[in-house]
Amino acid sequence: MSSREKILSAIRSLRLEPKSLPDIPHFSNPGNLEERFTQSISGNKGEVLSKSAFEEWFFAAGFSKVISLSVQFSELATLSLPEDPHALETLEVAILEGQFGVAENGAIWLEDSQLGLRALPFATEHLVIVLDRNRLEETMHQGYEKIAAAHSGFGLFLAGPSKTADIEQSLVIGAQGAKSLRVVLI
Amino acid sequence: MTHPENAAEFLKDSQKAKWHDETLWFVRDKRDKVSKGIPEWEQLRELASGIKDNVLANLADYLEEFERNATKNGIIVHWAADSEEHNRLVLEILQQQNCTAVVKSKSILTEECHLNPYLEKHGVEVVDTDLGERIVQFLNQPPSHIVLPAIHLKKGEISELFHEKLHTEKGNEDPAYLTQAARVHLREKFFAAKVAITGVNFGIAETGEFVVCTNEGNADMGVHLAQVHIACMGIEKILPRRKDLGVFLRLLARSATGQPITNYNSHFRSPSSGKEIHLILVDNGRTAQLAREKFRNSLKCIRCGACMNTCPIYRRSGGFSYNSTVPGPIGSILSPGLDLKKHSSLPFASTLCGSCTDVCPVKINIHEQLYEWRQEVTKTQGEFAKGLSMKLANGIFKSPLAYKISGSLMRNALKSLPNSLIYHPLNIWGKNRNLPDAPKESFQQWYRKNRS
Numbered sequence: 001m002s003s004r005e006k007i008l009s010a011i012r013s014l015r016l017e018p019k020s021l022p023d024i025p026h027f028s029n030p031g032n033l034e035e036r037f038t039q040s041i042s043g044n045k046g047e048v049l050s051k052s053a054f055e056e057w058f059f060a061a062g063f064s065k066v067i068s069l070s071v072q073f074s075e076l077a078t079l080s081l082p083e084d085p086h087a088l089e090t091l092e093v094a095i096l097e098g099q100f101g102v103a104e105n106g107a108i109w110l111e112d113s114q115l116g117l118r119a120l121p122f123a124t125e126h127l128v129i130v131l132d133r134n135r136l137e138e139t140m141h142q143g144y145e146k147i148a149a150a151h152s153g154f155g156l157f158l159a160g161p162s163k164t165a166d167i168e169q170s171l172v173i174g175a176q177g178a179k180s181l182r183v184v185l186i
Numbered sequence: 187m188t189h190p191e192n193a194a195e196f197l198k199d200s201q202k203a204k205w206h207d208e209t210l211w212f213v214r215d216k217r218d219k220v221s222k223g224i225p226e227w228e229q230l231r232e233l234a235s236g237i238k239d240n241v242l243a244n245l246a247d248y249l250e251e252f253e254r255n256a257t258k259n260g261i262i263v264h265w266a267a268d269s270e271e272h273n274r275l276v277l278e279i280l281q282q283q284n285c286t287a288v289v290k291s292k293s294i295l296t297e298e299c300h301l302n303p304y305l306e307k308h309g310v311e312v313v314d315t316d317l318g319e320r321i322v323q324f325l326n327q328p329p330s331h332i333v334l335p336a337i338h339l340k341k342g343e344i345s346e347l348f349h350e351k352l353h354t355e356k357g358n359e360d361p362a363y364l365t366q367a368a369r370v371h372l373r374e375k376f377f378a379a380k381v382a383i384t385g386v387n388f389g390i391a392e393t394g395e396f397v398v399c400t401n402e403g404n405a406d407m408g409v410h411l412a413q414v415h416i417a418c419m420g421i422e423k424i425l426p427r428r429k430d431l432g433v434f435l436r437l438l439a440r441s442a443t444g445q446p447i448t449n450y451n452s453h454f455r456s457p458s459s460g461k462e463i464h465l466i467l468v469d470n471g472r473t474a475q476l477a478r479e480k481f482r483n484s485l486k487c488i489r490c491g492a493c494m495n496t497c498p499i500y501r502r503s504g505g506f507s508y509n510s511t512v513p514g515p516i517g518s519i520l521s522p523g524l525d526l527k528k529h530s531s532l533p534f535a536s537t538l539c540g541s542c543t544d545v546c547p548v549k550i551n552i553h554e555q556l557y558e559w560r561q562e563v564t565k566t567q568g569e570f571a572k573g574l575s576m577k578l579a580n581g582i583f584k585s586p587l588a589y590k591i592s593g594s595l596m597r598n599a600l601k602s603l604p605n606s607l608i609y610h611p612l613n614i615w616g617k618n619r620n621l622p623d624a625p626k627e628s629f630q631q632w633y634r635k636n637r638s
Binding site: 002003004006007008010011012014016017018019020021022024025027029040043044085086089104105106107117118119122123139140141143144145147149151152153154155156157158159160161162163164165166167168169170172174175176177178 | 209212213224225226229233236237239240242243244245246249250259265266267271315316317318321334335336337339340341344361362364365366368369372373376377395401402403404406407410411421426427428429430431432433435436443445446447448449450451452453454455456457458467469473476477
């Protein structure tokens with residue numbers, strides 16, 4: 001008997017009493033979603049900023065390796081998306097468009113179509129996500145309602161920069177992935 | 187070594203033990219604060235528990251549905267009855283790829299299966315990429331906590347270790363500096379690895395996708411750069427519907443570290459074109475635990491670690507004292523199911539205060555199961571020394587004269603017993619505890635004097 005059959009038959013032989021799958025009620029948490037989203041992102045050690053504040057930061061820093069998949073900021077790109085993700089090793093900035101954000105925790109949903117390469121938001125040194133301020137959801141429940149049955153090979157709720165507190169619980173931003181997250185609300 | 191013996195070892199460094207206790211309590215406190223911000227928190231716990239009840243009652247059907255959908259999506263699904271088979275499957279995939287160096291993100295399951303030593307024995311270099319896990323790997327230690335793997339170490343120790351392994355400046359203990367050094371080291375490994383191994387937080391039957399949560403982004407750094415992704419998943423990690431993730435992702439990080447969500451929550455459904463995803467479904471004692479009615483609920487665990495952070499014993503004895511892959515209260519009800527003899531002291535590593543049960547996001551009755559395991563241990567191991575003293579007490583309480591005499595003897599004994607007898611190594615409870623002052627007279631004597 002294969003391990004598959006062994007495991008499945010071991011489970012079935014128990015004849016466990018069926019238990020019904022609970023419905024998830026509608027949890028609502030209305031209010032000023034933009035304000036809450038901004039607070040959540042800043043709690044996750046990212047930053048929400050306006051288009052002009054973003055441009056000010058961007059031009060002052062003088063980056064030379066930039067990939068932009070955002071139509072809003074396509075002119076900022078200095079590189080096009082490579083075929084091999086290994087070429088992202090020294091990338092300074094990636095600018096992506098998020099599908100929607102969740103106010104309760106700052107999570108932003110991205111799929112293959114926004115990412116280009118799945119490694120992009122992780123491998124880049126700085127990550128910028130452009131988000132429509134009218135596309136904010138209250139909680140994760142509304143978030144999953146919004147995704148519903150949409151089909152993507154990869155999807156990601158991204159809520160902040162790479163961070164760790166593994167050394168004596170001291171929070172350090174920029175563990176292995178992106179060292180910063182900036183969300184530009186438009 | 188039993189839990190009390192290991193705990194005594196941990197407590198020798200009293201300053202560090204105090205820091206450990208306070209730091210974990212701080213994490214517990216953060217969990218309290220963030221959970222209070224969710225008015226429906228208790229309802230979410232109830233829902234999560236109910237969803238898991240349904241999963242465990244229909245596990246075989248869900249596993250088949252999950253396998254069917256994952257396969258349709260292009261994921262290659264494997265089944266492993268035990269840790270040996272799991273490890274063999276991983277090695278076979280690595281050999282097919284001619285891969286001798288692999289990056290791995292946090293996976294309690296691969297710790298449970300002792301995958302690292304197995305792969306190393308077969309000539310594969312394994313690099314744990316979670317910072318805390320890399321630290322303990324450098325020290326040849328297992329993680330001491332499932333969410334905070336290096337919580338038993340102080341930054342001075344890590345600084346010394348990194349000086350030796352990563353050539354950081356001697357004496358530089360700045361966590362930001364040390365993390366940056368690890369970043370450079372680990373990114374080099376990510377960009378060189380052909381295969382990446384991850385654990386799985388949730389597998390969704392309805393879609394065949396699986397979800398991996400990290401804060402460091404290390405799981406994603408590994409898998410999106412590698413050619414092949416191997417995901418190792420315990421069979422109990424199934425959720426029926428995609429929308430169930432709404433409930434579980436709201437609970438997981440809040441319970442674990444007091445954050446509203448982990449920064450990266452990746453949903454893997456199909457491999458990128460030209461790449462491979464292998465998913466290994468592992469039993470390794472889970473069906474046996476499912477068969478134990480009293481302990482079945484322990485399979486609801488989502489590995490948040492909240493029960494560890496709150497446990498007065500865990501905080502004051504350290505993760506290593508449990509000598510079990512999953513330490514703390516939840517480990518003490520999971521591990522006896524795997525090896526009752528080895529882990530027989532764990533169900534006693536608890537005050538049964540119930541705090542673990544109160545914080546558990548999926549409402550596992552942890553302290554009740556600890557109590558139940560004590561009965562099992564006692565049954566299998568026969569007469570304990572404790573059993574003998576109970577018999578003695580039984581004799582004393584049966585005879586009024588014996589009771590009177592023994593009472594007066596005890597009152598005198600409490601005063602005059604030498605400490606060496608009370609704080610005897612066999613009397614574990616004597617450690618760090620003082621005997622109360624004995625009253626001069628018994629209640630009967632007092633009553634006669636004052637009320638008659």
